[in-house]
Amino acid sequence: MVSGSTPAPRTRAGDEPGRPGPQPEAAPGASEKTLLVLEAAMAHGRFTDVVEATGLAKATTHRILATLIERQFVAVAADGTYLPGPKILSLAGQAMARIDITAIAQPFVDELVEKTHCTVHVGVKNGDEIVYLIRADSDKPYLMPSRVGLAIPLHTSGIGKVVLGGFTDQGLERFVERVGLPRRTANTITTLDGLRAEVAEVRRLGYALDREENVPGVACVAAPIYDTTHTVTYGISISTLTLEHSIDQIEAMAPLAVEAAQKISAALGHTG
Known part of the structure; x- marks a missing residue:
């Protein structure tokens, strides 16, 4: 090695000029999170299953569910399971009619x-x-x-x-x-x-x-x-x-x- 020279930086796959490496997957936005929780609540019913299906944090899932319940997209049965709310049933009926x-x-x-x-x-x-x-x-x-x-x-x-x-x-x-x-x-x-x-x-x-x-x-x-x-x-x-x-x-x-x-x-x- 020539005295005084600095070693070349070690490269990783994708570090070559003009060749970008793998990009991290973008986190879902607020609208996508809401849709994920709504879809999971209709398919599963239990809070723990909804959290697992969405991959979101419990606090985030709970907050979104509370909003969906307040807006009547989701209803809660006597045993605590989630059901389609009046708003989503109305929308579904309108869609089916068309x-x-x-x-x-x-x-x-x-x-x-x-x-x-x-x-x-x-x-x-x-x-x-x-x-x-x-x-x-x-x-x-x-x-x-x-x-x-x-x-x-x-x-x-x-x-x-x-x-x-x-x-x-x-x-x-x-x-x-x-x-x-x-x-x-x-x-x-x-x-x-x-x-x-x-x-x-x-x-x-x-x-x-x-x-x-x-x-x-x-x-x-x-x-x-x-x-x-x-x-x-x-x-x-x-x-x-x-x-x-x-x-x-x-x-x-x-x-x-x-x-x-x-x-x-x-x-x-x-x-x-």
Whole structure:
């Protein structure tokens, strides 16, 4: 070493000129902290669990919770657990009232038509029937015998079956007592035992098939669309002619129907 020289400073990764090292993560601001506490209080209920979920100090969490309770975004039950307050319930109701399922679902429907080259429907439960909200046609030279606003029985359609998959056993029995399972084609399920077995299969698979049970020569595969309460009110289906696709080929498209249904469910706020 040359006399009088000073040793060069030791460098660390990221200390090279023009190459900044890792930056510390910014602490959440006041608004973000409030949202973190509100979300945790809705998901957990106990103060210690809220603190753990947010990663904030107990004093900070307690102060924010006190404000949320005062402003009626959070309520406290008799046992001390946190519940949604009147203000957040009112806001949630207003938001749900403004949801337009057709506008939310349409991009995913169009994507599914592009992938399958089949007709895609979105339907909603209305009493003991399914009503079509969307029908998007493919590039095929024929059209499905369906239309927006058409009502069809739950037990004869793929979308209806995924809705029935969310029924309890008692609810399924009451449904059969009400409607009587009228026959639409030679393949329609017309007995309670048959419907029970079909619904059990829908629950196991996560999708449903319509094997020419509503219209002769037309079949589909359908998947459930969940809302924020994990309720199946809507469904999406891929429909085609059995002259063009076998039932096995239609069932092979089930993952695409399930994927589209999951995307729509997430867009509706479902997180399960």
